[in-house]
Structures are given as structure tokens and as C-alpha cells.
Amino acid sequence: MSPVRELDATQVREVVEAALSVLREREPVHVSPSVAVNSFEADGLRAEIIAVGRKLWERKYVDGAGGNISARLNSEYVLCTPTMLSKGDLQPADICLTDLEGNILAGDRLRTSELLLHLEIYRFNPRARAVVHCHPPHATGFALTGSAPPNGYMSEFEFFIGPVAVAPYETPGTPGFAETIRPFVHDHNTILLANHGIVCWSDTVTHAEWLAEILETYCTMYLIAQQVGRPLLPISEPKMQELLAAKRRLGWPDARFSPFVEPPSPPANPTDLDHLVERVLARLDARDCLR
Ligand SMILES: [Zn+2]
Numbered sequence: 001m002s003p004v005r006e007l008d009a010t011q012v013r014e015v016v017e018a019a020l021s022v023l024r025e026r027e028p029v030h031v032s033p034s035v036a037v038n039s040f041e042a043d044g045l046r047a048e049i050i051a052v053g054r055k056l057w058e059r060k061y062v063d064g065a066g067g068n069i070s071a072r073l074n075s076e077y078v079l080c081t082p083t084m085l086s087k088g089d090l091q092p093a094d095i096c097l098t099d100l101e102g103n104i105l106a107g108d109r110l111r112t113s114e115l116l117l118h119l120e121i122y123r124f125n126p127r128a129r130a131v132v133h134c135h136p137p138h139a140t141g142f143a144l145t146g147s148a149p150p151n152g153y154m155s156e157f158e159f160f161i162g163p164v165a166v167a168p169y170e171t172p173g174t175p176g177f178a179e180t181i182r183p184f185v186h187d188h189n190t191i192l193l194a195n196h197g198i199v200c201w202s203d204t205v206t207h208a209e210w211l212a213e214i215l216e217t218y219c220t221m222y223l224i225a226q227q228v229g230r231p232l233l234p235i236s237e238p239k240m241q242e243l244l245a246a247k248r249r250l251g252w253p254d255a256r257f258s259p260f261v262e263p264p265s266p267p268a269n270p271t272d273l274d275h276l277v278e279r280v281l282a283r284l285d286a287r288d289c290l291r
Pocket residue numbers: 066067114133134135172196197
């Protein structure tokens with residue numbers, strides 16, 4: 001390695017180390033479960049979960065004790081609905097605090113048995129901050145046939161959701177059931193669960209519930225349109241591309257975009273850092289920056 005190259009390597013190392021120290025500073029500090037569950041943020045999320053539970057029940061998207069809602073409180077904890085309670089009757093004390101393994105840390109009731117599905121979504125898609133699972137009748141009608149409604153007919157559905165994935169059937173509440181969504185969770189914010197219902201993720205609980213509304217409304221409208229007795233009128237390809245370009249600018253997922261690539265995590269040790277410095281130097285070399 002030439003002296004010039006060594007000098008550049010030192011400089012690059014300093015820059016990378018400075019960037020990493022900034023990233024490390026942003027790592028969250030540990031908060032005890034008792035502090036977390038009594039925090040201002042937890043109060044807000046519980047109120048939002050209760051409001052969304054009532055909306056799901058009033059819209060007839062849940063029946064009996066069916067459906068469940070969760071939200072990430074921070075990097076360590078999740079708030080979720082309990083098992084065996086109507087989503088229309090939730091009270092603040094009913095909401096459970098769990099860790100990312102599903103262990104209950106606070107709350108008067110047992111957590112929903114379908115929390116594993118929610119945790120799988122959080123584990124495989126860091127953009128997911130809230131998850132809503134429910135059984136809206138028309139969307140679940142499609143789930144019973146193992147098929148998704150077709151695309152290309154309704155602008156709002158294309159913009160907010162796009163192609164809907166269909167996860168294969170597994171027994172609800174089992175680890176196998178949770179794993180069924182893995183192949184779809186990066187590129188789909190809304191997934192049909194075969195022979196069961198739907199699950200949606202978003203940045204907030206309210207937005208995840210909106211996705212359930214949009215899917216259910218589209219499924220209803222599509223079935224009505226088929227009874228009109230006239231062929232469905234597709235959105236033209238140029239107009240569809242216009243819509244997808246706007247969606248891409250917002251950074252929303254859509255299976256029609258190129259696959260989402262997880263950004264590399266910061267290097268964990270000096271060996272990784274050396275490797276990263278070498279890669280940066282190689283890239284600079286390729287651009288003739290070191291000559
Ligand atoms: Zn269910």
C-alpha cells in the first residue's frame with residue numbers, strides 16, 4: 001500500500017468512525033417495563049388502540065373476541081390487545097405490554113395468541129410500527145378462496161395498497177402461522193390470510209386500520225361492479241404509471257417496484273470496520289478519486 005493510499009485510508013477510517021459514533025449515540029437507552037408502560041407515549045398508543053378497536057367492531061370487521069391490534073412502543077416493547085375480549089369493549093388496563101418475544105411484562109390480561117404474527121412483521125420489516133389483524137367480510141371472502149382481488153381498476157386501492165399477497169393457511173396462533181407472512185411483508189402492507197382474514201401494517205395504528213378499510217371497500221366495490229353487467233374499465237397504463245410514480249416518491253411499499261433492499265447495519269467490531277474502509281477505498285479507487 002503506498003503512503004498516499006495509507007493516508008487516505010486513515011482519513012476514510014476517521015470519517016467512518018465519526019459516522020458510526022453518531023449512529024451509536026442514537027441507540028435507544030434501556031427503559032424498564034414499569035417506566036415504559038406508564039409513559040406518555042404508552043398512554044397515547046393505548047388510546048389509539050382502543051379507538052381503532054371500536055372502529056373495527058363498529059364496521060363489523062371483527063366478531064366475538066376476533067381480531068387484534070398492536071403497536072411498537074419503542075425498540076424493546078410492544079403494546080397489544082388481550083385475548084378473549086371484544087375489540088369494541090377495550091379499556092386502557094386491558095392493553096398488554098410485551099417484549100419482542102411475546103412475553104407479557106404488564107397488563108391485567110393475557111395477550112392475544114396471534115401476537116406472534118405481529119412480532120414476525122416487526123422482526124422482518126422495521127418500517128412496520130403498528131399491525132391490525134381483522135376479518136372484514138368481503139376481503140375475507142377472497143381469503144376463503146385463496147385469491148386476491150385484481151389490480152388496475154380503482155385509484156385509491158392502487159395508491160394505498162396495490163397488489164395484495166395471499167399467505168397460505170396455517171393454524172392461527174402458532175409459530176408456523178406467523179411465519180407464513182415472511183415472504184410478503186417487505187413489499188405488501190396488506191396481506192390476505194387464507195381461510196382466515198387479513199393483516200395490515202403501517203406507521204401508526206390508525207393508518208393500519210385505514211388499509212383494512214380500503215381493502216374491504218375495494219373488495220365490496222369489485223364484487224358490486226361485477227354485477228353491473230358491463231365489463232370493468234381498467235385504468236390506462238400511462239395513468240397507472242403516473243400513480244405509481246407518486247407512490248414511489250412517498251416511499252410506500254408496492255410489489256410492482258423493485259425488491260426492497262434492507263440497508264446494511266453498521267459494523268459491529270474493528271474487523272468489520274476495516275472491511276468497510278477497504279470497500280470505501282475500493283469504490284474511491286474505481287472512481288479515480290485517489291489518483
Ligand atoms: Zn384472526
